[in-house]
Amino acid sequence: MTRPRVVITGVGTVSGLGLGADLLLRRWVAGEVGITDGEGAALDYVATDHLSKKEARRTDRFAQMAMTASDEALAQAGWSEELPYDPERISVIYATGIGGLESVEQQHDLLRDNGENAVSPLSVPLFMPNAAVAALSMRHNLRGQSYAVASACAAGSHSIGAATRAIQVGDADAVVAGGAEATLTWLARASFGKMGALSPTGISRPFDLRRDGFVMGEGAGVLILEERERAIARGATILGEIRGYASTSDAYHLTAPDPSGQTAADAIRLALKDAKLTAADVDYINAHGTSTGLNDASETAAIKLAFGDELAKQVPISSTKSTTGHTLGAAGAIEAIATVLAMNARIVPPTLGLDVPDPELDLDYVPNVPRPLQPRNGAPIALSNSFGFGGHNVVLALEGAA
């Protein structure tokens, strides 16, 4: 028996580039950077413009952005008026790196300054990492299995992988997947800063010689994933397909990637195998590309190991984080969405800010200028890489519309 195929029928994003997935791609391709004063804040996003008073005051910003991105995705999928499947057959598998950190900090301030009685009874539902999952389930009456995925900066991609598997084994007909993060807080800045991960110059320039750390962003991405035959039967517009998924773990260091790229390369190989593809089929790689010294070097090594030097040098590679900054647990979702939309527009989006090549990094990172994407075989194929603190490696093999 062939395994069910999983297609994307709706996408939505909130990011430093504004509200909307098409807008994100358009601005990225135009060379615009959604980073202000060294952070990729979603400055255009005001929760009360999109949510009821009750929803807004009962959710942290990460869950608020997830709900707004989900409205866009559901509308595109044609789900807004009526769900196309039994609510019990629709799951929510949704990621965050940290959860409601801003709420944790606010409630801790109240506790310290005013005592236990001052802590809000809404504290736990505000900051629990599954808060966005609960909000999505309640907002759209989705009653299948629902749970949060946490694997730091790989979480958004893990969510898509887990959602794909849930559909493939028949646990769900459709899944609302993706990830959200809103940790532009004092504690997060200090914590990421102290470990040396944040860019002191506040510039995201992946693969550039001068790269000095990631720029923290915030945002949410939502993908509507459906079993392909059912999606076709209901007449859905299919944006793309999750062809393959794989995940490995470095077991090397708490935060640093394995510089050899071995286990990340394994994830690339396994994702291609899962998709029944080879490296020669890949038209584009959406890199994790954080703009840290370590990631961009080890990711380059991983691509070379998995593709071989010759094919690695042929495939165009770029980083969405050059325009959004690093949205942590949302990144994998936002980047998978951007990848599919770029493929469908037949564009290879650029790595912005890459002006001084690093002689140690010798692949084609598509500096600053987008290119036309020419699929090698019919429908375009791309990989989206995500790697997280803790040594989590995820690779998605994505197919765009033919």
Added chain:
Amino acid sequence: MATATPEAVEARVVEALASFGPDADQVTREATFEELDIDSLDLVELAQIVEDDYGVELKGDDMKSLKTVGDAIDLVVARAQ
């Protein structure tokens, strides 16, 4: 601490409940919490507010018996005596 006159308590309770979601003009003495979509978490927040403002401590059991906005106002006024 504010004096718990019936008028003052009513104004404060209505203001608090309206901040939780319902429109202020829906929040009448006769309105039920069910109609207003005010749940147990909201009532705990309401209890925090009246404790801060009037020194009235309301426990979970006190809140369970409340059905309408008027019930809550009357309880606070009575306890504050």
